Amino acid sequence: MEKTRKSQYASPMEKADSATFSSAGVIRGFTRGQPLAVTAFVYGLAFGLLSKDVGLSALEAVLMSASVYSGSAQLAALTAMDDATPWISASPWVVALIILVVNARYLLYGATLRPWLGQARPIQAYGTLFVLGDGNWIQSMNAHRAGEQDAGYVLGSGLAMFLGWLSGTLIGSLAGAFVSDPSLLGLDFFLVAFCAAAGIAMFDGKEDIAVVAGAAIASLGVSLVVSGGWAIIAAGVVGAAIAYARVKRAGYLS
Secondary structure, eight states: OHHHHHHTTSOOOTTGGGOBOOHHHHHHHHHHTHHHHHHHHHHHHHHHHHHGGGTOOHHHHHHHHHHTOOHHHHHHHHHHHHHSOHHHHTOHHHHHHHHHHHTTHHHHHHHHHHHHHTTSOHHHHHHHHHTOOHHHHHHHHHHHHTTOOBTHHHHHHHHHHHHHHHHHHHHHHHHGGGOSOGGGGTGGGHHHHHHHHHHHHHOOSGGGHHHHHHHHHHHHHHHTTOOTTHHHHHHHHHHHHHHHHHHHHTTSOO
C-alpha cells in the first residue's frame, strides 16, 4: 500500500532520453486539446463577466488573463478585490500573495515535466511552461503514459487552452456591459464551485483529512479577524505546510 501511495509522487517521465519537440507534436497536442479549449473558454467567460464588477476594463481583464493565466487564482484575486475592506483591497501585495499561493502547484507541475522538457531548447521549454494549465498538464501526462514522446504535445495542448481562456475573457468582459448583476447568473459562486470540484477530484482518502481540516480552520479563523483575501492565503499556506509535513514524514521527499 505504501509503495502504491509513494508512486503517485514520482514523475512518470521514464523515457525522457527519447523525447523530441516537433511541430507535428504541437499540432497533435493542439488538436487533442480542443475539448480543453471549450472548458477554458467557458471559464474565461465567467471571469470576464465578474471582472467588470471590480472595475476592470476589457483590456485589463485580458492582460491579467494573459499574464497570470490561472482561473482559480484570478477569481480568488477578484474576490479579494471585491470583498476586502478598503485598506486591504488597496494593497496589491494581497492580490499578489493570493496568486502566488494558489499557483504554487505549478512548481510541482514543472518538476514532473522537467525530465521531458529538459530535452527541449530553453525557448521551447519556457514557452511551454508559460501556457501550462491544469487541464493540459493532466492530458499531457496521460498521453505520455500512453506512449507520447514529443514534448511539443504539451505546448500544443497548452496553446489550445490559452487561446480559449483569452477569447472567453474578452467576450465575457465585453458582455459584462449588458449584464448588470452577474450574481443573478450564479457566477459569483463560480470560484467556490470550482474549488469544491477540484478538491473532491484530488481528495485521496483519510490521509488528506488533516490537510483539508487545517486549511479550513485557518481560513475560518482568519476570516473572523480580517476580510478579503487573507483567508485564502492562510488556507493555502497552512494546507500546503501540513501536506508537506505529511509526505516528508512518509518518506516521499528526501
